[in-house]
Amino acid sequence: xxxxxxxxxxGDARAGVLHLRHGTVETPAFVPxxxxxxxxxxxxxxxxxxxxxxxxxxTFHLFIQxxxxxxxxxxxxxEFMAWSQPIITDSGGFQVFSMGxxxxxEEIKGSxxxxxQDRILEISxxxxxxxxxxxxxxxxMGPETSMEVQAVLGSDIALAFDECTPFHVDRDYTARxxxxxxxxxxxxxxxxxxxxxxxxxxxxxxxxxxxxDLRIESAERIAAQPGVDGIAVGGSLGQEKEQMREVVRWALxxxxxxxxxxxxxxxxxxxxxxxxxxxIDTFDxxxxxxxxxxxxxxxHDPDSRWRLDLAKSPWRESDEPIDPDCPxxxxxxxxxxxxxYLVRAGELTxxxxxxxxxxxxxxxxxxxxxxxxxxxxLADYAEAVTSGGxxxxx
Amino acid sequence: xxxxxxxxxxGDARAGVLHLRHGTVETPAFVPxxxxxxxxxxxxxxxxxxxxxxxxxxTFHLFIQxxxxxxxxxxxxxEFMAWSQPIITDSGGFQVFSMGxxxxxEEIKGSxxxxxQDRILEISxxxxxxxxxxxxxxxxMGPETSMEVQAVLGSDIALAFDECTPFHVDRDYTARxxxxxxxxxxxxxxxxxxxxxxxxxxxxxxxxxxxxDLRIESAERIAAQPGVDGIAVGGSLGQEKEQMREVVRWALxxxxxxxxxxxxxxxxxxxxxxxxxxxIDTFDxxxxxxxxxxxxxxxHDPDSRWRLDLAKSPWRESDEPIDPDCPxxxxxxxxxxxxxYLVRAGELTxxxxxxxxxxxxxxxxxxxxxxxxxxxxLADYAEAVTSGGxxxxx
Numbered sequence: 022x023x024x025x026x027x028x029x030x031x032g033d034a035r036a037g038v039l040h041l042r043h044g045t046v047e048t049p050a051f052v053p054x055x056x057x058x059x060x061x062x063x064x065x066x067x068x069x070x071x072x073x074x075x076x077x078x079x080t081f082h083l084f085i086q087x088x089x090x091x092x093x094x095x096x097x098x099x100e101f102m103a104w105s106q107p108i109i110t111d112s113g114g115f116q117v118f119s120m121g122x123x124x125x126x127e128e129i130k131g132s133x134x135x136x137x138q139d140r141i142l143e144i145s146x147x148x149x150x151x152x153x154x155x156x157x158x159x160x161x162m163g164p165e166t167s168m169e170v171q172a173v174l175g176s177d178i179a180l181a182f183d184e185c186t187p188f189h190v191d192r193d194y195t196a197r198x199x200x201x202x203x204x205x206x207x208x209x210x211x212x213x214x215x216x217x218x219x220x221x222x223x224x225x226x227x228x229x230x231x232x233x234d235l236r237i238e239s240a241e242r243i244a245a246q247p248g249v250d251g252i253a254v255g256g257s258l259g260q261e262k263e264q265m266r267e268v269v270r271w272a273l274x275x276x277x278x279x280x281x282x283x284x285x286x287x288x289x290x291x292x293x294x295x296x297x298x299x300x301i302d303t304f305d306x307x308x309x310x311x312x313x314x315x316x317x318x319x320x321h322d323p324d325s326r327w328r329l330d331l332a333k334s335p336w337r338e339s340d341e342p343i344d345p346d347c348p349x350x351x352x353x354x355x356x357x358x359x360x361x362y363l364v365r366a367g368e369l370t371x372x373x374x375x376x377x378x379x380x381x382x383x384x385x386x387x388x389x390x391x392x393x394x395x396x397x398x399l400a401d402y403a404e405a406v407t408s409g410g411x412x413x414x415x
Numbered sequence: 416x417x418x419x420x421x422x423x424x425x426g427d428a429r430a431g432v433l434h435l436r437h438g439t440v441e442t443p444a445f446v447p448x449x450x451x452x453x454x455x456x457x458x459x460x461x462x463x464x465x466x467x468x469x470x471x472x473x474t475f476h477l478f479i480q481x482x483x484x485x486x487x488x489x490x491x492x493x494e495f496m497a498w499s500q501p502i503i504t505d506s507g508g509f510q511v512f513s514m515g516x517x518x519x520x521e522e523i524k525g526s527x528x529x530x531x532q533d534r535i536l537e538i539s540x541x542x543x544x545x546x547x548x549x550x551x552x553x554x555x556m557g558p559e560t561s562m563e564v565q566a567v568l569g570s571d572i573a574l575a576f577d578e579c580t581p582f583h584v585d586r587d588y589t590a591r592x593x594x595x596x597x598x599x600x601x602x603x604x605x606x607x608x609x610x611x612x613x614x615x616x617x618x619x620x621x622x623x624x625x626x627x628d629l630r631i632e633s634a635e636r637i638a639a640q641p642g643v644d645g646i647a648v649g650g651s652l653g654q655e656k657e658q659m660r661e662v663v664r665w666a667l668x669x670x671x672x673x674x675x676x677x678x679x680x681x682x683x684x685x686x687x688x689x690x691x692x693x694x695i696d697t698f699d700x701x702x703x704x705x706x707x708x709x710x711x712x713x714x715h716d717p718d719s720r721w722r723l724d725l726a727k728s729p730w731r732e733s734d735e736p737i738d739p740d741c742p743x744x745x746x747x748x749x750x751x752x753x754x755x756y757l758v759r760a761g762e763l764t765x766x767x768x769x770x771x772x773x774x775x776x777x778x779x780x781x782x783x784x785x786x787x788x789x790x791x792x793l794a795d796y797a798e799a800v801t802s803g804g805x806x807x808x809x
Binding site: 057058059060061062063065066086087091094095101102103314337338340350354355356358359362363365366368369370372373374 | 452453458460481485496497731744749752756759763767768
């Protein structure tokens with residue numbers, strides 16, 4: 022069977038199924054982050070019950086702690102974290118390089134950590150030498166290391182090792198970095214051919230910053246590499262949403278339609294809708310679960326960027342749920358007023374409830390998107406969602 | 416119907432049922448702490464599903480944040496926190512006085528906080544003036560305030576406002592403090608007669624430190640107060656377990672058998688068994704849930720004080736569950752090795768899983784205790800549990 026089967030098209034958007042070692046993934050799909058081998062505060066069964074078919078594990082973090090050798094003794098990442106469905110692992114490139122140019126993290130993830138600069142010891146053609154954030158010990162990661170760790174973790178989809186160029190670097194740096202990422206891709210493909218389990222899929226990552234020619238060249242180069250099963254779009258995607266969407270369109274232009282396409286680190290509702298319309302199949306993003314832990318709930322309100330900050334005082338006396346139509350435990354049992362109090366008091370229960378809510382929101386959004394594509398009305402659905410008049414489909 | 420119905424006796428131990436406004440509580444019972452209107456990391460439905468009939472809310476903390484007036488607007492504590500079964504509220508006395516003589520908290524709760532001394536502004540016959548730990552504002556709590564807050568919260572059982580004398584104070588201070596606690600009890604009874612909902616039960620608190628005559632005198636005084644529905648044993652119960660048990664026996668000696676008896680802040684397995692044998696009906700304690708958040712699981716091992724520290728390195732590669740006979744999600748789905756990793760990595764999921772495990776442990780212990788009493792074999796059961804050869808009963 023083809024690993025990716027497209028069942029319906031609506032413009033450039035597609036609805037389909039990824040057939041992977043540990044099961045199938047209905048697309049377009051949002052992939053919750055299980056960065057450190059857990060979707061923070063959630064049980065695997067809860068994540069599966071929400072309708073998520075795949076989670077994302079973090080090669081870099083698991084390499085540092087607890088180490089892939091230990092996870093191997095438990096039979097791989099699936100067994101270790103008790104998640105039986107597909108897993109995609111990122112390559113670690115983003116995290117390794119973020120220690121050097123901290124601003125990538127700032128640009129893309131909204132992180133404020135600026136003290137990581139001294140953790141990178143050397144960047145070379147071979148890879149990156151750096152210090153562990155856990156024990157300060159020296160570590161090395163290059164394309165082969167990343168592939169080896171991902172093979173040992175046993176993820177269904179591995180990502181090629183890349184440098185995620187930050188927004189602030191110039192065209193020349195971006196061009197040279199992107200070239201190296203391409204050479205690293207070839208080494209990932211070679212390593213995989215010899216060592217990886219044959220069922221593990223490998224996605225190449227399109228880089229090239231905000232430069233049209235570099236993005237297109239990168240996408241062509243990755244599309245031309247026969248050892249690549251899918252295409253991921255990575256890197257700093259621009260400062261403005263419109264620029265981000267343009268970068269996605271450039272990256273997809275030379276990409277063969279039959280291959281699955283993943284967009285790294287993007288999870289805002291409007292961005293997902295625009296990217297699905299452009300032909301993206303899967304997304305991962307820290308935002309829905311991270312903002313939950315900071316007291317923010319996803320809601321159907323484009324004017325607030327789909328966010329409701331429960332810490333804010335207007336909710337102090339509110340006896341309304343976050344969303345009366347949401348079936349999650351937070352909305353089923355509790356008021357905004359109670360959640361406001363829990364968030365203000367720093368209670369862990371709030372982090373758990375809001376994570377559950379935000380993942381419920383994302384699961385329903387993706388389910389509605391898939392249905393809209395199958396029914397040929399994605400544009401109408403997206404218009405309804407982004408204008409605030411949300412059309413329920415289920 | 417009598418509010419407390421004793422169904423079976425085994426020596427001084429009793430098994431029975433508390434009939435309260437929001438339902439029944441099978442005794443002997445362990446009461447999980449919902450200090451700040453949540454059993455930290457848990458959903459109310461999960462706590463109920465484990466078989467717990469009652470939780471304990473904290474008058475002091477809820478008075479400070481979010482304030483009882485706010486909770487009143489939501490219809491009381493039950494509605495606010497979505498817990499429909501009985502609630503007992505402590506009086507706030509323990510927390511208020513702990514700000515002054517911080518060593519009570521240290522002695523009883525194992526807290527290390529030593530910087531609270533400047534928060535008490537004045538202790539008088541009226542009550543205590545102190546500074547809020549949230550906003551630094553001045554607050555006052557005395558017997559009437561405590562009763563009013565508890566009436567507004569709408570707990571099924573209120574506790575009288577008391578001073579919990581620390582272990583290190585002398586006999587003279589303890590005697591004078593205990594006398595004041597008795598005068599405060601009379602004021603609580605008076606306030607309640609006039610203002611409280613008629614269904615709210617009031618327990619008096621036996622103080623008297625580690626002094627036999629003071630404990631007996633206190634218990635006699637509380638037993639003689641007709642406005643009291645039940646007896647709680649509070650205060651510093653001694654430095655040694657044997658002394659604690661002796662204090663409990665003194666306190667229960669003059670206590671009428673037909674009244675329910677609560678032991679405050681005690682939750683170790685052997686202490687529960689000994690206290691049930693002495694005639695205690697209900698317990699509350701932070702330990703099971705607090706140690707869970709610090710990576711410790713309750714296990715059937717008297718030699719380790721029933722604790723398994725998952726942060727310790729022997730569990731790094733363990734592919735065993737915490738307890739193969741435990742039905743909780745932590746034991747059902749995960750290895751000690753995985754939990755070790757989560758604890759070391761500081762993951763919130765570990766706090767949630769271990770809280771669920773420890774409450775499962777406590778629920779099963781209490782269920783077995785109740786059954787052992789009904790079958791007249793509590794001593795054998797206690798012997799089996801405390802010697803490590805645990806006899807399953809159900």
